[in-house]
Every structure is written in C-alpha cells, then in structure tokens.
Amino acid sequence: MPEQKETEAKTNFIYTMIKEDLEKGALGESPVHTRFPPEPNGYLHIGHAKAILLNYSLAKTFNGLFNLRFDDTNPVKEEQEFVDSIIEDIRWLGADWGERLFFSSDYFETKFEFALRLIRAGYAYVCDLDPDQVRAYRGTLTEPGKESPFRERPVEENLDLFERMRKGEFPNGSRVLRAKIDMSSGNLNMRDPVLYRILHSSHHRTGDQWCVYPMYDFDHPFSDVLEGITHSLCSIEYSDHRPLYDWIVDRAVELFPEVVKYRSRQTEFARLNLTYTVMSKRKLRRLVEEGHVNGWDDPRMPTIAGLRRRGVTPEAIADFQEKVGVSRADSTADLALLDYCIRQDLETRTPRLMAVLDPVRVVITNWPEGKIEDLEMENIPGDEEAGTRMVPFSGEIYIERDDFMEDPPKKYFRLAPDREVRLKSAYIIKCEEVIKDENGTVSELRCSYDPLTKSGADNSGKKVKGVIHWVSAAHAAPVRVNIYDNLFTAENPEEAEEGDFTSQINPHSLLVLDNVLAEPAAAEAIPGSRFQFLRKGYFYLDPDAAETGKPVFNRTVPLRDSWAKKQKS
RNA sequence: UGGGGUGUGGCCAAGCGGUAAGGCACGGGACUUUGGAUCCCGCAUUCGUAGGUUCGAAUCCUACCGCCCCAGCCA
Numbered sequence: 001m002p003e004q005k006e007t008e009a010k011t012n013f014i015y016t017m018i019k020e021d022l023e024k025g026a027l028g029e030s031p032v033h034t035r036f037p038p039e040p041n042g043y044l045h046i047g048h049a050k051a052i053l054l055n056y057s058l059a060k061t062f063n064g065l066f067n068l069r070f071d072d073t074n075p076v077k078e079e080q081e082f083v084d085s086i087i088e089d090i091r092w093l094g095a096d097w098g099e100r101l102f103f104s105s106d107y108f109e110t111k112f113e114f115a116l117r118l119i120r121a122g123y124a125y126v127c128d129l130d131p132d133q134v135r136a137y138r139g140t141l142t143e144p145g146k147e148s149p150f151r152e153r154p155v156e157e158n159l160d161l162f163e164r165m166r167k168g169e170f171p172n173g174s175r176v177l178r179a180k181i182d183m184s185s186g187n188l189n190m191r192d193p194v195l196y197r198i199l200h201s202s203h204h205r206t207g208d209q210w211c212v213y214p215m216y217d218f219d220h221p222f223s224d225v226l227e228g229i230t231h232s233l234c235s236i237e238y239s240d241h242r243p244l245y246d247w248i249v250d251r252a253v254e255l256f257p258e259v260v261k262y263r264s265r266q267t268e269f270a271r272l273n274l275t276y277t278v279m280s281k282r283k284l285r286r287l288v289e290e291g292h293v294n295g296w297d298d299p300r301m302p303t304i305a306g307l308r309r310r311g312v313t314p315e316a317i318a319d320f321q322e323k324v325g326v327s328r329a330d331s332t333a334d335l336a337l338l339d340y341c342i343r344q345d346l347e348t349r350t351p352r353l354m355a356v357l358d359p360v361r362v363v364i365t366n367w368p369e370g371k372i373e374d375l376e377m378e379n380i381p382g383d384e385e386a387g388t389r390m391v392p393f394s395g396e397i398y399i400e401r402d403d404f405m406e407d408p409p410k411k412y413f414r415l416a417p418d419r420e421v422r423l424k425s426a427y428i429i430k431c432e433e434v435i436k437d438e439n440g441t442v443s444e445l446r447c448s449y450d451p452l453t454k455s456g457a458d459n460s461g462k463k464v465k466g467v468i469h470w471v472s473a474a475h476a477a478p479v480r481v482n483i484y485d486n487l488f489t490a491e492n493p494e495e496a497e498e499g500d501f502t503s504q505i506n507p508h509s510l511l512v513l514d515n516v517l518a519e520p521a522a523a524e525a526i527p528g529s530r531f532q533f534l535r536k537g538y539f540y541l542d543p544d545a546a547e548t549g550k551p552v553f554n555r556t557v558p559l560r561d562s563w564a565k566k567q568k569s
Numbered sequence: 570u571g572g573g574g575u576g577u578g579g580c581c582a583a584g585c586g587g588u589a590a591g592g593c594a595c596g597g598g599a600c601u602u603u604g605g606a607u608c609c610c611g612c613a614u615u616c617g618u619a620g621g622u623u624c625g626a627a628u629c630c631u632a633c634c635g636c637c638c639c640a641g642c643c644a
Contacts, residue, residue, distance in 0.1 A: 011583090039644050074643060131642055140640055142571045176642050186572035188640050197642035216644045240573055240639050268574085270637095275580080323592055325582050327575095330637055334580045337593045347606060354603095381606080413604065422602055455602065467602045535603045563604045 012326035014054070014267055018062060018231060030262050032064030033230045036090070037104075037220065039071045040082035040204070042281040043296040044089045044304045046317065046338075047272040053321045054269070055233055056095035067227055068097040072105050073219050075203035083204070085296075089304035093314045104214075104223050105205045110259060111214050111222060112166065115177060115196060117255040119158045124195060125151055126161040127178045134176070137183070138191050144184035145191045151180060165198055168211045172198050179218075181247065189244045193217050217241055221248040221264060228261030235271040236328060242266050272324065273332040276486035277302045278493055278501055292505055293487070297544070299554050300487045300509050310484060311530050311540025311556030316345040332492065342557045346530060346538045351379040351386060353525075354424065354469040355518035355533040355553075357481060359398035361473065362445045364429060367395030372472075375455065377425045391519050393426050396473040398517050400535075403468040404445060406434060411566070413466035415445070421466040424534060428453040428462055469534040476517035480552045481539070483511040522551060535559065 021027055034055040038044065044052075059066035068090060072078050090097075118124035127150045129137060139145035153161075162177055164170065177196035185191055195218040200211045214222075221244075224232045232245075245266045252260050273279055278287075279302060287293050287301070296303050299310035307317065320341040324333045373393045380386035399415070408416040415421040420430045433446035452460035486506055493504040518533075525531065527543035537558035545552035 037644090041644080071644060077643070127642095134642070135640070138640060140571085144571085145640090173642065178642095188572080190572095191640090194642050199642085213642095215642075220644085236574065237638055238644095242573090270575090323581080325592090327582070329575055329582090331581060334593060337581075340593060343605090352603080381603080411604090424602060426602095428602095458602090464602085466604080469603075532603085532605085535605070537605095559603075559605050561604075566604085 012269075013328070014231070014233065014269060014326060015058065015061075017267065018058060021230075022062065027230055027262075030228060030230050032059055032062035033067070033228050033262070034059045034064065034233060035067040035069050035224070035227065035229050036095070037069050037071045037223075038086050039074070039077070040079060040086060041074075041077040042082060042285060044086055045279055045281075045284065045302045046274065046304065046307060047279045047302075049093055049304060049317050050272040050321050050324070050326075051233065051235070052090055052093055052095050053318055054326060058231070058233075064230075065100065065228075066095065066097055067100040067102055067229070068095075069102040069223065069227065070104060071216065071220065071223075072103055072203070072205065073213050073216065075199060075201040075213065078204055080204045085305065089308075092308060093304065093317065102223075102227065103205055104219055105203060107223060107226055108206060108210055108214070110226065111219065112212075114222060114252065114256050114259075115162065115214075115218075116159065118179070118195070118251060119162060119177075120155060121251075121255055122155065122180065123251060123255075124158070124177055124179050125153050126158050126165070126175055127151070127192075128175050131173055134194070138188065139183070141188070147183050148178070148192065151192070162196075162212075165196070165212050166210070168200065170198055172200055174198065177212075179244075179247070181244075187240055187243060189217065189241050190247075193244060217244050218248060221245045221266075222252055224264035225249055225252050225260050225262065229264045230262055232264050232266045234266060234268055236268045236330075238266065239268050242268070268328065269326050270328050270330055272321075273330075274302060274338070275332055275335045275491045276488050276493070277335070278488070283501060286502070287487075290502070292502065299482070300484050309540070309542065309544065310554050311538060312342055313345050313530075316342040319345065335486070339557045343538065343560070346532065346556065348380065348383065350530050350532045350538060352377070352381070352534050353519055353522055353531045354391070354471055355479065355481070355516055355522060355536065355539075356398045356400050356469065356471050356476075357513055357516050357533075357536060358401040359471075359515065359517050360401045360404060360442055360445065362397050362399050362429070362447055362470070364395045364397070364449050365432065365446050366448045369395070371395065372474075375425050389521060391425070391521075392472045392475045393423075393470075394472045394474055397423070397470045398473055398476065399423075399445075399468055399470050401442070403466075404431070404442065406442070409567075413464075414468055415447075415466070420462070420464050421468055422453070422455075422464050423470045424467050425455045426470065427451070427455070428458075428460070428464055469536075471517050471519050473517075475520050477520055477523035478550050479516050479518045479522055480545075480548055480550055481513040481516045482542070482552065482554045483513060484555055485509050485511070516553075522553075525551060527551075530556070532559075 036052045036055050127148045137146045176194045178192045181190045183191045196212045297305035297309045320338050374390040376388045404415040422428045427449040429447040429449045435444040437443040487509050488504045489506045490504040493501040538556040539553040542552045
C-alpha cells in the first residue's frame with residue numbers, strides 16, 4: 001500500500017512567498033507582520049473578509065503579528081459609526097488584533113515631519129496649480145505629462161508654504177504638496193503624485209487639529225514602515241501603485257531611518273467577487289440608500305453584518321475563503337460554494353426542529369379522542385450528546401401543503417389519496433379523504449394512523465418511502481419566517497444588458513411567511529440561535545427583528561433538495 | 570495607440586521541463602424514519618491561439634488574441 005498522502009496546509013502564492021522569505025532569512029529579526037487597513041467609510045463585506053482572514057491567518061500560522069489599522073486620512077468621508085461596525089465585524093469573524101489597533105491618524109505628526117524631510121531633500125514641492133490644472137498637466141494614458149511651473153520652487157519657499165498650509169492660511173484646493181518623480185512616466189501614479197492636500201474638515205479622531213491630510217500613496221507605505229509591516233497585502237488594482245509604494249519606503253529609509261521598523265513590501269492578490277450579488281461599497285450603499293434592502297445588515301446583503309443576521313457563521317465564511325483560494329486572476333466565486341460551506345458547518349452543530357411553513361390541517365380519524373402523546377426526537381441525528389426532546393403529538397396536526405398531492409407524479413413519495421407516509425418520529429398515516437373549500441383548494445385531509453407503526457417500536461412490517469414533518473395543532477407555536485433568495489437574478493449583475501445593476505434586482509428576494517407553525521420549542525428559543533427546520537433548511541432566530549409578537553426566523557440557507565431538482569428537469 | 574496585470578473543465582484552483590491535484594457544480598449509484606447528511610463512481614488526451622526549442626512543454630522562447638486595472642487634491 002502506498003503511504004497516506006500527507007494532508008497539506010492550505011497554501012497559496014502568498015503563503016509560499018512568506019515561507020521562502022523566512023527560509024532565506026529575508027525578514028531579519030522581524031516577525032511576519034500583516035495588517036488589515038480599512039477605511040471607515042462603509043460596512044465590511046465578504047470580500048473584506050477574504051482580506052481580513054488572509055492577513056490574520058498568515059500572521060497566525062507564521063507566529064507573527066496582525067494589526068488592525070484604520071486608514072483614516074480623508075475626514076470628509078469617514079465616520080466613527082463605521083469604525084465601530086468594522087471593529088464589531090472583524091471581531092465577530094474571529095481575527096484577533098490583540099492590542100494592535102491603530103489609526104493612520106495616530107501618526108499624522110510623524111508624517112508631517114517626513115514630508116518636511118522630503119522637501120528639504122528636494123523630493124517634494126508645494127504646487128499652486130488648481131485641481132483642473134493638475135489634471136491637465138498630468139497628461140493622458142498615452143501622452144506624457146508636463147512639469148508644474150512650481151516644480152523648481154526653492155526649498156525654503158516650499159518649507160514656508162507647507163508650514164502655512166498646515167496653519168490654515170490657504171483654502172481647500174489652492175495648493176498641494178507633491179512628490180518630484182517623473183512627469184513622463186508611463187505609470188500615471190509616478191507623475192508627481194499629490195502627497196498632501198488641504199482639507200478644512202473635522203476629523204473623527206483628531207478633530208480640528210489638522211487641515212492638511214496625507215494622501216493614501218504617501219500615507220500607507222509610511223504607516224506600514226512605522227508599524228513594521230513586513231507583508232503589505234492589497235488587491236490587484238494597487239499593482240500600479242507599487243513603484244510609488246517602494247519609492248516612499250526608500251525615501252523613508254533614506255531620510256527618516258530612525259522610525260523605520262521594516263522595509264515593507266506590497267503584494268497584490270485578486271479581490272473576491274460572488275455570483276448573484278454586487279460587492280463595491282458604492283453599489284452596496286446605493287442598495288441601502290435607495291431602499292432596495294432594509295439597511296446594511298439586511299440578510300440579503302453580502303456584508304458581514306448581513307451574513308451574520310442571516311445566520312451564517314464565521315466558521316463557514318472562513319471555510320469558504322479557504323476553499324476559494326487566493327490568486328492574482330480575476331475571479332467570481334460561485335455562491336453555491338458559500339451555501340455548501342454554510343450547510344456543512346451547520347449540519348453538525350444545529351439542533352433540529354419541525355416547522356410547517358405552509359400548513360394544511362390533518363385530522364387523524366382513528367386517534368383516541370383528546371389523547372396527547374409525547375414523542376421523543378433527536379436534537380442532532382448522529383450526535384448523542386445533543387440529546388433528545390419530547391414533542392407532543394395529537395389527533396389534529398398540520399403538515400406541509402406540498403407534502404400532499406391529489407394526483408402525484410411518478411416517484412412522489414409523500415402523501416396522496418389512499419397512500420401512506422410516515423410522520424417523522426411518529427406514526428404512519430394513510431390519507432382516506434380529501435376535503436376542499438369552495439375554491440377547490442385542499443382545506444383538510446382526513447387520515448387514519450396505524451398504532452403498530454410507532455417510531456422506534458414499529459412491528460407492523462410496513463415500509464414507506466416518504467417521511468414528512470408535522471406539528472400538533474393544539475401545541476403549535478406561531479412564528480414568522482423570512483425566506484431569502486438571491487438579491488439579483490443575474491449571475492453577474494454588473495454586466496446588466498441594459499440599465500445599471502439595479503435593473504437586475506430580484507423582486508422576490510424576500511418572502512415573508514406569516515402563517516408558519518412550529519413545534520413548541522420554537523417559542524422558547526433564544527434570539528441569535530440557529531436551528532435546522534427539518535427538511536426545510538437552516539434558520540436563525542433574528543435578534544434584531546421588529547416587534548411582531550412572535551419569533552422571527554431568517555432562513556440562512558435551504559437544505560439541498562434533490563426532489564425539487566428532479567422536478568425541474 | 571502608454572503603463573501594469575491575467576488567461577488550466579460550468580465556477581474556483583494546484584501545477585514551476587517528465588506526461589493535468591483538490592473543492593464546488595453537474596450526472597449516476599448505495600444507504601437513509603430529514604428526497605438532508607454520509608458513502609461510492611463518473612466528469613479536461615488537454616492547459617487562450619499559432620509557431621518554435623526539447624527525447625519530453627500547462628510549464629522555456631516568439632508572435633498573436635481575449636479579459637481586467639490606471640488619467641481623484643478617494644482609499
């Protein structure tokens with residue numbers, strides 16, 4: 001026999017790169033050090049979860065450090081509300097930054113000093129061009145730019161102007177600090193990028209202390225260097241910024257060595273896309289603001305908050321992330337894979353309950369008048385420690401409307417006239433009579449039960465193919481159920497044939513079921529707990545649902561349904 | 570038409586000169602008091618295309634093609 005193939009840890013090109021760095025001793029004394037750098041201007045989504053988990057797990061597997069650092073360099077867009085939600089979401093995901101919570105704004109003073117040093121060394125200058133002029137001077141993708149008339153301003157004048165910018169002597173947009181690099185570079189980012197701009201705007205942390213704020217390209221690499229980030233991971237669209245990132249790091253090493261903890265390097269990977277949804281902050285914001293969903297935490301949203309409220313677990317998200325992998329190629333992961341990961345996680349950890357989503361009444365004609373029998377049911381099949389519970393059974397029950405068919409197709413194993421079916425953990429019943437209302441819809445089924453077929457003690461010799469769930473009429477707990485479907489009908493809403501992505505919104509993405517009858521235990525369930533409603537799916541007791549007078553269960557994900565699949569084909 | 574990326578089955582993704590991992594999806598079967606779960610089996614003669622190098626190429630070379638990103642004082 002060949003020896004068992006060793007189970008390898010999930011790897012990707014970044015993991016491999018770090019491993020090689022370590023083997024070569026390229027990091028010197030530094031531990032592997034990563035960071036997640038959100039801008040607090042919106043809610044985190046599952047795409048961010050990929051970055052968070054990637055950075056965190058890399059630091060963890062290499063015994064390194066992981067920072068949470070808010071990139072808060074633009075006060076006009078950023079708010080404390082988002083800082084709070086981001087912290088909550090990352091914590092919930094399980095990424096632990098320990099004491100290492102930082103803000104870019106923590107280093108504003110040091111950054112200003114760095115800017116001063118750039119000026120003194122002749123690497124930066126104050127430019128008086130207005131925004132339109134800067135754009136015009138920049139050139140185009142195919143034509144080189146022109147040098148600013150202020151490019152050769154003397155150092156002393158630059159210093160004086162920059163200090164006065166800080167003091168607030170100039171209005172927004174009147175001047176900027178620019179790096180002196182190369183106006184003819186094929187890479188637009190190198191055409192004398194803006195380092196600082198004037199923003200007379202109150203910052204959520206520093207208040208009115210500053211009116212000049214650093215730009216991302218200046219701020220980010222320098223923050224990395226200050227924190228000792230060894231591997232600065234970001235998405236592909238920053239590839240073009242890498243030369244500038246390196247330029248800033250090099251200048252820091254050259255001019256400000258006493259604060260440089262590590263010569264940080266940037267590595268890019270493809271961001272995550274998902275079928276049947278959109279992922280950009282801008283689009284998600286529109287969904288919220290235009291009322292297509294009920295807020296950032298609407299369970300239909302791909303936000304962390306939305307997924308959480310739908311009942312998805314952080315473990316399922318981590319598993320999904322790992323299964324999707326990391327590469328540099330543009331990709332769109334299949335939502336079916338996420339669903340799979342969710343089911344897989346919930347399968348073994350979720351207690352079962354019976355709930356009838358669309359009830360039809362069943363009267364058991366030969367059941368002893370007034371008798372109530374408590375039946376024992378497993379909480380989690382295959383998991384004895386999860387125990388059992390008692391569920392009341394009686395002569396009047398409800399079953400699922402689609403578990404009965406008057407004229408069933410071939411291979412339909414459920415209830416039909418004169419046919420038998422097993423009631424889960426109870427008895428086998430036979431449909432004797434169908435009662436309809438004036439519209440012709442079935443209003444009641446009259447059935448007989450076979451006392452010899454009691455679950456666990458069946459000595460009738462009967463074999464039935466179908467097993468259905470039920471709930472005793474007198475004991476049923478009324479609950480509300482939210483059935484969620486994809487928010488978009490198109491696999492890739494961004495590629496809408498006509499109109500924008502909102503034209504692809506699924507009008508049936510939310511179905512509210514208000515006549516659901518569940519077994520009694522549902523009424524006592526703790527908000528925030530998860531259940532599998534037998535044969536129906538996984539559900540989450542919404543802790544934030546509006547007051548409805550009854551529990552509200554959100555469907556996290558349906559169970560696989562091979563019968564429904566067969567019906568379609 | 571400038572610069573930077575990227576193309577492996579329906580969707581992801583390994584592979585790094587020795588003869589296409591794995592997962593999801595899909596199809597078939599077994600089992601089943603959830604048509605769930607679980608378990609089997611099947612699923613790329615071929616790696617964007619065309620040439621070339623080599624005993625041997627998804628891997629090296631050349632050319633071409635497709636797709637993505639970049640012209641914020643956003644990040």
